[in-house]
Amino acid sequence: MIQMKTLLEMKNIVKEFxxxxxxxxxxxxxxxxxxxxxxxxxxxxxxxxxxxxSGVYPFGSYTGEIFVDGNIQQFKRIRDAENAxxxxxxxxxxxxxxxxxxxxxxxxxxxxxxGVIDWPSLxxxxxxxxxxxHLPLNPKTPxxxxxxxxxxxxxxxxxxxxxxxxxxxxxxxAALTESEVEILFxxxxxLKARGVGMIYISHKLDEVFAMSDRITVLRDGKTVxxxxxxxxxxxxxxxxxxxxxxxxIFPKITHEFGDVALEVRNFTAKDSEHTxxxxxxxxxxxxxxxxxxxxxxxxxxxxxxxxxxxxxxxSGKISGEILVEGKNVSxxxxxxxxxxxxxxxxxxxxxxxxxxDQTILSNMTLAGLKEISGKFITHRSREKRVCEKARADLRxxxxxxxxxxxxxxGGNQQKVVLAKWLLTKPTVLFxxxxxxxxxxxxxxxxxxxxxxxxxxxxxxxxxxxxxxxxLGMSDRVIVLHEGSVTGEFSxxxxxxxxxxxxxxxx
Amino acid sequence: MAIEKTFKIEASSLRAYTxxxxxxAIWLFxxxxxxxxxxxxxxxxxxxxxxxxxxxxxVGMLMVILAGQIDLSVGSLLGLAGGVAAICLTNLGxxxxxxxxxAIVIGVAIGLLHGTLTAYANIPAFIVTLGGLLAWxxxxxxxxxxETIPISDPTFKAIGQSxxxxxxxxxxxxxxxxxxxxxxxxxxxxxxxxxxxxxxxxLNILKLILPAxxxxxxxxxxxxxxxxxxxxxxxxxxxxxxxxxxxSTTFGRYLYAIGGNADAARLSGINNRANIxxxxxxLGGLTGIAAIINTARLASAGPDAxxxxxxxxxxxxxxxGASLMGGRGTVFGAxxxxxxxxxxxxxxxxxxxRDYVQELVKGGxxxxxxxxxxxxxxxx
Numbered sequence: 001m002i003q004m005k006t007l008l009e010m011k012n013i014v015k016e017f018x019x020x021x022x023x024x025x026x027x028x029x030x031x032x033x034x035x036x037x038x039x040x041x042x043x044x045x046x047x048x049x050x051x052x053x054s055g056v057y058p059f060g061s062y063t064g065e066i067f068v069d070g071n072i073q074q075f076k077r078i079r080d081a082e083n084a085x086x087x088x089x090x091x092x093x094x095x096x097x098x099x100x101x102x103x104x105x106x107x108x109x110x111x112x113x114x115g116v117i118d119w120p121s122l123x124x125x126x127x128x129x130x131x132x133x134h135l136p137l138n139p140k141t142p143x144x145x146x147x148x149x150x151x152x153x154x155x156x157x158x159x160x161x162x163x164x165x166x167x168x169x170x171x172x173x174a175a176l177t178e179s180e181v182e183i184l185f186x187x188x189x190x191l192k193a194r195g196v197g198m199i200y201i202s203h204k205l206d207e208v209f210a211m212s213d214r215i216t217v218l219r220d221g222k223t224v225x226x227x228x229x230x231x232x233x234x235x236x237x238x239x240x241x242x243x244x245x246x247x248x249i250f251p252k253i254t255h256e257f258g259d260v261a262l263e264v265r266n267f268t269a270k271d272s273e274h275t276x277x278x279x280x281x282x283x284x285x286x287x288x289x290x291x292x293x294x295x296x297x298x299x300x301x302x303x304x305x306x307x308x309x310x311x312x313x314x315s316g317k318i319s320g321e322i323l324v325e326g327k328n329v330s331x332x333x334x335x336x337x338x339x340x341x342x343x344x345x346x347x348x349x350x351x352x353x354x355x356x357d358q359t360i361l362s363n364m365t366l367a368g369l370k371e372i373s374g375k376f377i378t379h380r381s382r383e384k385r386v387c388e389k390a391r392a393d394l395r396x397x398x399x400x401x402x403x404x405x406x407x408x409x410g411g412n413q414q415k416v417v418l419a420k421w422l423l424t425k426p427t428v429l430f431x432x433x434x435x436x437x438x439x440x441x442x443x444x445x446x447x448x449x450x451x452x453x454x455x456x457x458x459x460x461x462x463x464x465x466x467x468x469x470x471l472g473m474s475d476r477v478i479v480l481h482e483g484s485v486t487g488e489f490s491x492x493x494x495x496x497x498x499x500x501x502x503x504x505x506x
Numbered sequence: 507m508a509i510e511k512t513f514k515i516e517a518s519s520l521r522a523y524t525x526x527x528x529x530x531a532i533w534l535f536x537x538x539x540x541x542x543x544x545x546x547x548x549x550x551x552x553x554x555x556x557x558x559x560x561x562x563x564x565v566g567m568l569m570v571i572l573a574g575q576i577d578l579s580v581g582s583l584l585g586l587a588g589g590v591a592a593i594c595l596t597n598l599g600x601x602x603x604x605x606x607x608x609a610i611v612i613g614v615a616i617g618l619l620h621g622t623l624t625a626y627a628n629i630p631a632f633i634v635t636l637g638g639l640l641a642w643x644x645x646x647x648x649x650x651x652x653e654t655i656p657i658s659d660p661t662f663k664a665i666g667q668s669x670x671x672x673x674x675x676x677x678x679x680x681x682x683x684x685x686x687x688x689x690x691x692x693x694x695x696x697x698x699x700x701x702x703x704x705x706x707x708x709l710n711i712l713k714l715i716l717p718a719x720x721x722x723x724x725x726x727x728x729x730x731x732x733x734x735x736x737x738x739x740x741x742x743x744x745x746x747x748x749x750x751x752x753x754s755t756t757f758g759r760y761l762y763a764i765g766g767n768a769d770a771a772r773l774s775g776i777n778n779r780a781n782i783x784x785x786x787x788x789l790g791g792l793t794g795i796a797a798i799i800n801t802a803r804l805a806s807a808g809p810d811a812x813x814x815x816x817x818x819x820x821x822x823x824x825x826x827g828a829s830l831m832g833g834r835g836t837v838f839g840a841x842x843x844x845x846x847x848x849x850x851x852x853x854x855x856x857x858x859x860r861d862y863v864q865e866l867v868k869g870g871x872x873x874x875x876x877x878x879x880x881x882x883x884x885x886x
Binding site: 311313333334335337338339344346351352353354355356357358362365366367369370373374375376377378420424 | 754755756757758759760762763766767769770771772773774775776777833834
């Protein structure tokens with residue numbers, strides 16, 4: 001830890017929204033070549049702080065001072081911040097899929113002569129940037145052909161093409177596989193050596209600790225602490241984030257299981273692109289009432305495809321048997337799945353789970369509307385009663401059911417999705433990445449809810465990319481690798497090593 | 507950050523209220539410019555009559571737009587359905603009821619055809635109905651041999667040209683006011699049950715008084731001329747029907763859901779395709795009804811009937827707060843939008859403003875309305 005000169009200083013930043021103080025006197029600094037992590041629960045103010053830094057919220061809409069290299073800055077637009085060497089890589093990638101890697105890197109600043117793009121020089125420049133990062137990518141490949149991890153790396157190359165000296169990474173690893181994460185971290189380490197300062201926002205504390213020089217914790221719009229990473233532990237950081245000690249992340253309650261709720265026999269699904277490849281191969285499993293069955297596997301192992309096709313929402317051809325409570329059922333649409341007692345908290349709640357523009361009430365009642373409200377005519381008072389109860393049970397933090405769902409924090413949004421499915425009174429509940437992108441406190445609540453539902457006799461199938469979560473929550477774990485089941489472990493047998501071995505097919 | 511905006515859902519109805527204010531401003535402006543002709547019972551009766559055809563189509567269009575779809579063919583379909591009714595009545599002598607049914611059936615059938623091609627053959631609605639716009643105009647020109655078909659049946663003409671007895675008008679007003687009070691009473695009772703929201707009581711009472719006053723004022727004005735025109739009565743019935751469908755049925759909720767997030771709707775067990783099919787059928791049927799009124803008013807069906815009506819209907823929806831992306835909009839807003847479009851037509855005609863200027867103004871106002879709305883949303 002060499003004392004480098006300070007690149008960036010943010011002093012006493014206050015940003016208010018009507019009724020809410022999103023940032024309440026936050027100070028933050030970044031040194032040359034430093035990796036500085038910014039952690040906090042959703043709603044703590046991390047993204048707002050970065051939006052102030054990048055000019056999304058222009059100078060004048062907040063109070064406080066920003067210094068870059070000791071000079072006071074007043075960013076009125078994003079371009080101003082970029083000119084000062086600040087570049088942000090947002091959670092949602094901002095690449096144009098139809099354009100090539102090179103075109104994306106130089107988007108908006110193409111080398112041109114008299115308005116005509118100088119293609120050779122564009123691709124030469126792109127090649128040089130990629131080589132600098134040791135990225136084995138062809139600049140002429142359309143970005144849409146790349147995996148999400150490689151796209152992330154292109155995004156970084158793009159940021160560097162703007163001579164960024166301050167790089168902000170907002171949850172860059174959320175969609176990456178472990179090997180892609182390693183490549184990313186390798187590149188970040190190289191950038192560090194070049195003196196680039198990095199602000200890293202992540203919920204994954206393992207990564208935060210593996211990479212950080214310093215860690216700043218935000219809570220409720222205030223800085224709770226900035227410490228050297230070596231002086232902190234994960235437990236300490238979590239305690240700072242939530243303002244309380246988290247004793248047991250996965251409180252498991254053991255209890256008796258009931259009858260078999262769902263049985264799947266020799267289930268196979270072809271991929272939706274009609275290449276004829278099987279994405280799910282001959283999978284069989286059972287889950288009992290009150291049992292949590294975990295499905296582990298690496299990205300692309302076919303976990304989501306398995307759930308989607310069981311739910312009747314997969315466009316590829318499927319075969320095999322599904323039995324719900326011992327009865328053979330045929331499921332060709334989500335509606336039939338729901339009628340047969342299957343609920344499905346899908347991954348990516350913004351894309352598949354919620355209508356963000358609409359109210360909590362509309363979202364909660366969507367899947368079970370005809371049962372909750374009325375077959376043809378809706379009854380608002382009935383809906384309200386049922387939703388009020390769900391809101392209280394799941395502790396959705398909001399003052400009205402008429403609140404627009406998109407304005408809630410990630411954790412509360414996820415609770416709305418969960419409520420939607422619980423209101424269909426399912427026998428079996430599928431949970432696909434139920435805690436992705438939500439903060440530690442909300443995770444805890446979701447875990448407690450899963451345990452409670454299992455105790456009440458719901459059969460649960462849990463898919464998660466976070467191994468500790470699968471192992472911590474499940475009574476039994478099956479492991480998928482390239483669409484096939486390569487291992488099945490009881491809770492006692494399931495160690496991370498064994499599951500990883502099965503997941504990698506060794 | 508977690509700023510909760512409870513009023514964002516009402517953004518579309520907020521826009522409708524803004525437009526209501528704009529409507530009043532437009533009326534006052536024309537009243538002043540026409541030296542007091544605009545706001546006379548006679549002219550207002552005319553204005554409502556002019557609104558009714560566009561308004562009926564706009565109600566159906568709104569529902570299609572809610573589901574994230576569009577229908578460019580309604581103008582041509584209006585012409586075709588009207589032509590079919592006229593041919594049945596005049597050329598084939600089928601009688602009143604079969605002729606009316608023929609117009610509605612052809613509307614529904616063509617709507618369902620558009621819906622099938624959109625929902626099940628995955629052809630974008632824009633393309634399907636652009637094809638419809640051309641094809642159905644061709645069809646009406648073909649079956650009418652490009653000539654105007656006159657209507658002589660007095661009962662049919664009465665649908666478009668007669669008014670209801672003032673006394674019956676008052677009776678309807680009484681029923682409507684009673685209904686408003688009943689609904690309002692239920693709302694207040696519901697609010698009292700959830701104490702957290704009791705603060706809106708004054709607003710609730712206002713929501714009772716204003717519509718009741720509007721109903722009485724409306725009937726008074728219409729009766730001061732000739733009584734409520736039949737087309738206006740049909741338009742109001744269709745509007746109520748639309749409010750009911752969008753606000754109080756599962757079908758309506760599904761339309762908002764499909765337009766808001768089609769993937770989430772599908773994964774919540776909603777049959778997106780079947781609902782899209784239905785909503786196109788519904789718009790087709792309403793277009794058929796509008797066609798009957800249009801034909802009856804003019805006492806003839808011409809090959810050019812309904813040209814550009816689709817754009818009036820879409821403009822009405824958008825002015826009233828609907829988003830062409832789907833998932834946002836209200837029937838009330840669409841009706842206000844239709845009234846604004848008709849007011850501009852009516853007022854500028856009274857002022858003898860030349861055709862091309864009228865078109866320039868209407869185009870400008872459409873873009874201005876949406877522009878102001880976008881600006882308002884951004885500054886929020």
